[in-house]
Amino acid sequence: MSMGLGLIGGVIANNADSSLSEAAPIARLTTEPELILVSANSPYYNFSDLLKDWKDNPSAVAVGAAPLRGGLIT
Structure with a gap:
């Protein structure tokens, strides 16, 4: 497997x-490889801030994922 x-x-x-x-x-x-990226003008300065906001209001945080060789899943 x-x-x-x-x-x-x-x-x-x-x-x-x-x-x-x-x-x-x-x-x-x-x-x-794993990355968590936010916009340069994002209010998040660390993962803890992002995670707290995501837990407090999941629908307010947009999440996307990209496979290794192109494409984007949102």
Whole structure:
């Protein structure tokens, strides 16, 4: 079985019947770069501020994701 952040997100987002605790990683074949970016004129200066606002008012924080080779998911 090959897995990455897509698998982890899928398990969580879809309330899967299986859990990640049923699998044991035995090798790392690749890494996935992860970034959290905000606009330069954003009111957020650190992740804690962003996370607090997101928890307090989830619909007010727009979130998007981009696959490694182009495209944008919002």
